[in-house]
Amino acid sequence: xxxxxANRAPNGGAARTGFxxxxxxxxxxxxxxxxxxxxxxxxxxxxxxxxxxxxxxxxHTTAAVTVNEGADPAVTTDIVARLTHLVPRDxxxxxxxxxxxxxIKAAIVGASATLFVERGRLVLGTxxxxxxCEFDGPRRRRVLVKVIEG
Amino acid sequence: xxxxxANRAPNGGAARTGFxxxxxxxxxxxxxxxxxxxxxxxxxxxxxxxxxxxxxxxxHTTAAVTVNEGADPAVTTDIVARLTHLVPRDxxxxxxxxxxxxxIKAAIVGASATLFVERGRLVLGTxxxxxxCEFDGPRRRRVLVKVIEG
Amino acid sequence: xxxxxANRAPNGGAARTGFxxxxxxxxxxxxxxxxxxxxxxxxxxxxxxxxxxxxxxxxHTTAAVTVNEGADPAVTTDIVARLTHLVPRDxxxxxxxxxxxxxIKAAIVGASATLFVERGRLVLGTxxxxxxCEFDGPRRRRVLVKVIEG
Numbered sequence: 001x002x003x004x005x006a007n008r009a010p011n012g013g014a015a016r017t018g019f020x021x022x023x024x025x026x027x028x029x030x031x032x033x034x035x036x037x038x039x040x041x042x043x044x045x046x047x048x049x050x051x052x053x054x055x056x057x058x059x060h061t062t063a064a065v066t067v068n069e070g071a072d073p074a075v076t077t078d079i080v081a082r083l084t085h086l087v088p089r090d091x092x093x094x095x096x097x098x099x100x101x102x103x104i105k106a107a108i109v110g111a112s113a114t115l116f117v118e119r120g121r122l123v124l125g126t127x128x129x130x131x132x133c134e135f136d137g138p139r140r141r142r143v144l145v146k147v148i149e150g
Numbered sequence: 151x152x153x154x155x156a157n158r159a160p161n162g163g164a165a166r167t168g169f170x171x172x173x174x175x176x177x178x179x180x181x182x183x184x185x186x187x188x189x190x191x192x193x194x195x196x197x198x199x200x201x202x203x204x205x206x207x208x209x210h211t212t213a214a215v216t217v218n219e220g221a222d223p224a225v226t227t228d229i230v231a232r233l234t235h236l237v238p239r240d241x242x243x244x245x246x247x248x249x250x251x252x253x254i255k256a257a258i259v260g261a262s263a264t265l266f267v268e269r270g271r272l273v274l275g276t277x278x279x280x281x282x283c284e285f286d287g288p289r290r291r292r293v294l295v296k297v298i299e300g
Numbered sequence: 301x302x303x304x305x306a307n308r309a310p311n312g313g314a315a316r317t318g319f320x321x322x323x324x325x326x327x328x329x330x331x332x333x334x335x336x337x338x339x340x341x342x343x344x345x346x347x348x349x350x351x352x353x354x355x356x357x358x359x360h361t362t363a364a365v366t367v368n369e370g371a372d373p374a375v376t377t378d379i380v381a382r383l384t385h386l387v388p389r390d391x392x393x394x395x396x397x398x399x400x401x402x403x404i405k406a407a408i409v410g411a412s413a414t415l416f417v418e419r420g421r422l423v424l425g426t427x428x429x430x431x432x433c434e435f436d437g438p439r440r441r442r443v444l445v446k447v448i449e450g
Binding site for chain 1: 168170205207208209210211236237241243244245246247250253254256257258260261262264292294296298299300
């Protein structure tokens with residue numbers, strides 16, 4: 001999972017394969033959504049890809065990635081609160097590490113998101129942001145980003 | 151998010167990059183699943199791609215995309231009803247626009263779906279259809295489709 | 301949905317397009333998560349792709365795919381149990397085949413997962429495994445795998 005620079009063509013043109021970047025994210029609460037937009041835009045620019053897709057992958061089992069409203073922070077508050085209502089921390093679980101709820105929330109939200117790239121920029125809807133979803137923080141996490149021409 | 155024609159090779163062969171198409175979808179209810187199969191098949195054909203993937207992306211924060219049974223409309227009725235049972239419209243939410251539930255449902259279902267293309271056709275299971283999921287309609291919506299050879 | 305060998309370059313180099321493989325999975329219970337890691341690693345190796353993405357697709361409407369903890373089997377037990385708590389088998393559903401709950405669970409978890417490939421291997425987090433999610437077994441199922449360079 002090492003971060004890796006794209007192989008750029010000698011003329012400085014876009015890389016065609018192999019662009020994989022690791023981002024570092026520090027969560028501050030047990031459950032929290034953290035906006036990734038700026039880091040992802042940087043990765044897309046670094047990749048040199050003008051048209052294609054940007055895959056975001058979370059290599060953890062108690063965290064996830066989602067796309068949702070970035071304008072009003074109340075929305076992410078509501079997402080976290082409702083998931084906790086549906087999957088409470090202290091139900092009767094088989095997994096004995098105190099974070100069974102975090103694993104279940106991760107399964108519901110999902111470990112990957114696929115975004116589009118056009119003219120070197122992420123294609124996001126007017127209100128959309130991309131969020132790392134922490135369900136068992138606070139801790140330092142990794143997010144992997146792959147940008148592919150296509 | 152402008153719709154864009156694929157760059158076709160001079161010989162009329164398949165485009166390799168840059169096929170991104172915007173679809174328009176009109177929902178008629180607050181919550182509703184709308185079948186996209188025919189529009190997606192059209193987009194795949196238009197792309198010229200014979201083998202690859204078809205990424206479907208919803209650039210909204212109160213809508214989503216899913217793959218599920220297309221034969222019996224009772225299935226989508228059940229999906230909508232159960233999501234509303236789990237995330238009711240009138241719980242106590244921080245987001246004050248009356249559609250916090252729509253955002254949460256969108257986070258649960260997800261903004262993107264990845265489908266396969268083989269011999270110029272979508273690869274769907276016998277009972278599968280692809281559905282735009284409206285959670286805050288009725289209104290006019292956009293769905294983005296990218297078809298990539300690979 | 302026929303399994304297909306990648307078109308390998310004459311020099312034995314990596315295939316660029318068209319690698320699609322069908323896996324067969326036998327579930328033993330109505331609801332169960334089945335680890336796919338070994339089958340996916342085989343598919344990646346067979347594809348010849350060194351750097352890229354591995355898309356996993358479930359062509360069924362009462363099954364899904366997820367990425368979660370593979371070390372402690374209690375985690376998948378908890379995921380299955382909580383989903384059944386949230387979407388019970390015997391609620392009042394419109395779909396009359398006795399598996400409306402299975403369709404809804406499939407919509408929540410999702411039909412596809414996107415993984416990364418680096419140096420010819422899947423990039424998974426320390427605790428991650430990829431799971432086929434059976435929600436209406438036992439039966440024989442198909443899982444489709446596409447590996448793309450990029």
